[in-house]
Amino acid sequence: MVPPNTFAGASLDRAGARRRDEAWVQARLRDPASRALAVTREGILVDRDGRTLTRLPLDAIPARGTTVLLGVETDGSALFGVDVEHVHDAARPLAPGARVLGLRAAGALLPQELGGLAAYVSALLGWHRTHPHCSRCGAITDVHEGGHVRRCPVCRAEHHPRTDPVVIMLVLDGERVLLGRQPSWPAGRYSALAGFVEAAESLEEAVAREVLEEAGVQVRDARYVSSQPWPFPSSLMLGFTARYAGGEAVVNDGELDDVRWFTRDQVRAAAAAERDGEDPWERGDANAELLLPPPVAIARRLLDGWLAGDA
Amino acid sequence: MVPPNTFAGASLDRAGARRRDEAWVQARLRDPASRALAVTREGILVDRDGRTLTRLPLDAIPARGTTVLLGVETDGSALFGVDVEHVHDAARPLAPGARVLGLRAAGALLPQELGGLAAYVSALLGWHRTHPHCSRCGAITDVHEGGHVRRCPVCRAEHHPRTDPVVIMLVLDGERVLLGRQPSWPAGRYSALAGFVEAAESLEEAVAREVLEEAGVQVRDARYVSSQPWPFPSSLMLGFTARYAGGEAVVNDGELDDVRWFTRDQVRAAAAAERDGEDPWERGDANAELLLPPPVAIARRLLDGWLAGDA
Numbered sequence: 001m002v003p004p005n006t007f008a009g010a011s012l013d014r015a016g017a018r019r020r021d022e023a024w025v026q027a028r029l030r031d032p033a034s035r036a037l038a039v040t041r042e043g044i045l046v047d048r049d050g051r052t053l054t055r056l057p058l059d060a061i062p063a064r065g066t067t068v069l070l071g072v073e074t075d076g077s078a079l080f081g082v083d084v085e086h087v088h089d090a091a092r093p094l095a096p097g098a099r100v101l102g103l104r105a106a107g108a109l110l111p112q113e114l115g116g117l118a119a120y121v122s123a124l125l126g127w128h129r130t131h132p133h134c135s136r137c138g139a140i141t142d143v144h145e146g147g148h149v150r151r152c153p154v155c156r157a158e159h160h161p162r163t164d165p166v167v168i169m170l171v172l173d174g175e176r177v178l179l180g181r182q183p184s185w186p187a188g189r190y191s192a193l194a195g196f197v198e199a200a201e202s203l204e205e206a207v208a209r210e211v212l213e214e215a216g217v218q219v220r221d222a223r224y225v226s227s228q229p230w231p232f233p234s235s236l237m238l239g240f241t242a243r244y245a246g247g248e249a250v251v252n253d254g255e256l257d258d259v260r261w262f263t264r265d266q267v268r269a270a271a272a273a274e275r276d277g278e279d280p281w282e283r284g285d286a287n288a289e290l291l292l293p294p295p296v297a298i299a300r301r302l303l304d305g306w307l308a309g310d311a
Numbered sequence: 312m313v314p315p316n317t318f319a320g321a322s323l324d325r326a327g328a329r330r331r332d333e334a335w336v337q338a339r340l341r342d343p344a345s346r347a348l349a350v351t352r353e354g355i356l357v358d359r360d361g362r363t364l365t366r367l368p369l370d371a372i373p374a375r376g377t378t379v380l381l382g383v384e385t386d387g388s389a390l391f392g393v394d395v396e397h398v399h400d401a402a403r404p405l406a407p408g409a410r411v412l413g414l415r416a417a418g419a420l421l422p423q424e425l426g427g428l429a430a431y432v433s434a435l436l437g438w439h440r441t442h443p444h445c446s447r448c449g450a451i452t453d454v455h456e457g458g459h460v461r462r463c464p465v466c467r468a469e470h471h472p473r474t475d476p477v478v479i480m481l482v483l484d485g486e487r488v489l490l491g492r493q494p495s496w497p498a499g500r501y502s503a504l505a506g507f508v509e510a511a512e513s514l515e516e517a518v519a520r521e522v523l524e525e526a527g528v529q530v531r532d533a534r535y536v537s538s539q540p541w542p543f544p545s546s547l548m549l550g551f552t553a554r555y556a557g558g559e560a561v562v563n564d565g566e567l568d569d570v571r572w573f574t575r576d577q578v579r580a581a582a583a584a585e586r587d588g589e590d591p592w593e594r595g596d597a598n599a600e601l602l603l604p605p606p607v608a609i610a611r612r613l614l615d616g617w618l619a620g621d622a
Contacts, residue, residue: 008513016509016524017564119511127510130468131446138449148509157441161510165476165547197547198327198459199438199472200430200540202319213327224535229511236476236508253328 002305005228005237006107006296010116012079014071019146025069028078034058036080037070037121040088040100041129044118046110048097053114055079056094063087066128068147070121081121081147083129103231107296116229123231124148127161130233135159166235167206168194170302171219173244177267177306178215180251180259188288190260192299194237207240215259217247225305228298237298241306266290268307313616316539316548317418317607321427323382323390330380330457339380339389345369347391348381348432351399351411352440355429357421359408364425366390367405374398377439379458381432392432392458394440414542418607427540434542435459438472441544446470477546478517479505481613482530484555488578488617489526491562491570499599501571503610505548518551526570528558536616539609548609552617577601579618 018024028034035055038045045054058064058080065083073079084094093099101109106118124147134141134152141150141159150159170192171178179190195210197203207222219242228237249259270290293299329335339345346366349356356365369375369391376394384390395405404410412420417429435458445452445463452461452470461470481503482489490501506521508514518533530553539548560570581601604610 005513007511008516010511011516014509014520016520017566116511123510133444133446133449135442135444135446135470138444138451140449159446160475160507162473163476163508163510164471165474196471197474198325199434199474199545200318200321200427200542201547202316202540203538203547203549205319205322209325209327227514229513231511234510236512236514238514255328 002301002308002310003295004112005226005298005301006112006115007119007229007231008116008227009112010120011113012071012073012117015069015146018072019069019148022144025146028069029058029067029080031078032057033077034080035077036061036067036082037117038082038084038088038094039121039125040083040085043100043102044106044122045084045094045098046101046106047095048099050099050101050109051111053110053117054095054098058082061087061094066125066143066147068121068124068128070117070124081125083125104296108294119229119231123163123229123234124161126231126233131159131162162234164235165197165203166194166230166237167197167203167210167240168192168237168299168302169207169211169219169222169240169242170306171211171215171217171242171244172306173261175264176261177264177303178211178217178244178249178259178261180214180256182255183257185257186291189291189293190258190262191293191297192302193259194299197238203238203240207242211242212247213253214251214256216250216252218245219243220245225302225310226298228301230298239298239302241302262290264307267292267303271304271307313612313619313621314606315423316537316609316612317423317426318430318540318542319427319538320423321381321431322424323384323428325382326380326457329383330459333455336380336457340369340378340391342389343368344388345391346388347372347378347393348428349393349395349399349405350432350436351394351396354411354413355417355433356395356405356409357412357417358406359410361410361412361420362422364421364428365406365409369393372398372405377436377454377458379432379435379439381428381435392436394436415607419605430540430542434540434545435472437542437544442470442473473545475546476508476514477505477541477548478508478514478521478551479503479548479610479613480518480522480530480533480551480553481617482522482526482528482553482555483617484572486575487572488575488614489522489528489555489560489570489572491525491567493566494568496568497602500602500604501569501573502604502608503613504570505610508549514549514551518553522553523558524564525562525567527561527563529556530554531556536613536621537609539612541609550609550613552613573601575618578603578614582615582618
């Protein structure tokens with residue numbers, strides 16, 4: 001049984017209909033029961049123990065940056081997200097003991113649902129940060145619907161948060177799996193091939209194209225496994241397995257450093273060799289035959305599923 | 312056996328690596344063997360018979376609008392897409408007998424692969440039409456990589472074509488399926504529930520949220536079936552089935568006119584009642600109990616799969 005993907009699990013009520021009511025959103029902003037998560041470019045505000053997201057009263061945040069409505073919690077109170085980039089001061093934190101935790105670390109350390117919330121607020125505020133202007137006419141747009149829409153006051157265009165679908169796939173051939181490595185990764189690390197879905201592709205077409213482009217290999221029987229929000233800044237990872245159907249695996253388009261077949265035994269040994277609590281993402285090992293991606297990545301969940309015999 | 316989804320199937324080599332070579336792209340633009348598909352806001356240029364996309368030499372198009380590289384065809388020649396909005400004149404067509412066919416009709420009438428090409432070129436040129444400006448700083452951006460990237464000369468931001476993932480799902484409960492209708496649809500028509508994936512949601516979470524928001528119903532066991540490019544303007548439909556798990560089906564968030572359970576027999580009868588060649592999308596029938604979405608829509612493929620016993 002492979003655990004759920006990190007960064008999924010933000011299970012609060014997103015209040016999709018109610019947030020279109022501007023008066024209701026404004027009332028939530030004035031409601032003393034409302035709380036907010038605070039985000040900077042470097043990460044998200046967590047409590048001293050590093051295991052809880054810091055929920056601040058809105059009036060505890062001076063000079064709020066972009067403020068978005070995340071939804072309504074089970075106790076009925078509203079939860080907002082606030083960009084505190086310009087007021088955050090590590091020496092004088094917004095709450096006693098609170099500190100900023102990087103988003104990837106947040107995914108690894110926080111309980112499932114809080115990791116999901118961290119991804120949600122980071123993705124939404126990240127979109128506002130990079131989309132203040134209208135892509136159609138260049139004007140500054142206005143925030144509506146609790147931050148889920150930006151509207152252009154000049155050309156009236158409506159803009160929605162961006163979610164970029166990415167296919168990520170294990171190419172399987174009996175007892176072996178095709179993995180690749182990017183030049184920037186620590187020595188020894190390999191992971192699943194992946195790439196952005198292009199205009200007017202089905203997911204299955206994107207899987208086949210990416211594998212051919214990156215590794216020169218044909219595949220068949222692309223099969224969806226699971227999906228994962230990946231807010232760096234706004235990807236949605238769509239995990240697949242596919243069967244090897246021909247071609248010799250070689251680095252093809254210059255995006256990868258190496259592509260290589262590994263046996264199930266090699267992958268199992270690499271998983272067993274990891275020391276508890278260590279994040280192989282950060283660590284290189286020139287002597288290691290294979291370092292796996294960390295559990296925070298869907299690639300690792302796909303590999304764990306393969307080891308468990310799911311694929 | 313349900314046929315593949317319309318608008319998938321653009322199987323040409325997209326030349327993802329080579330298009331990053333500006334000199335290579337420029338040489339393809341000068342190559343007399345290169346051809347182009349021509350697109351307006353209303354649709355795509357097709358030959359007299361309406362069954363073939365018109366492939367024009369590039370120099371047959373005066374004052375070309377945005378020009379994008381679609382890829383390389385099997386004979387080695389490059390295929391471009393050109394926005395001819397400003398030079399298209401129905402009375403003096405760019406090629407003898409050529410006419411503009413709406414994209415939805417193109418999907419219904421053209422062979423699978425040409426429907427895929429029509430979707431691809433329309434999605435890509437549609438993105439350029441609505442994204443000339445930098446969303447970060449508002450400046451006019453430059454076209455690079457054969458039209459697959461726009462770069463800002465002022466703030467250096469890089470912008471990629473947008474693909475918006477949408478979940479679309481049949482909620483199943485034994486012999487019945489939950490469908491909904493939008494107020495703008497012809498009388499009697501119902502289709503699968505659907506909605507945009509939001510920031511930091513897994514597909515399965517989006518399925519559950521949308522069904523609850525739109526119809527007040529809980530689901531479990533969301534299962535991916537297939538995907539479909541839906542270039543109106545840039546959606547990627549992700550088709551699911553899900554099992555009914557509780558709640559009474561009622562219109563919930565004001566987006567739908569009605570939600571209703573239909574039996575498998577009712578759906579089968581509705582499919583049988585269609586007259587050949589008729590597009591139920593365009594036609595209302597106040598007396599009909601149920602009009603199904605047309606085969607061009609993945610919703611119909613999902614329903615056909617359910618009738619065939621796939622789900």
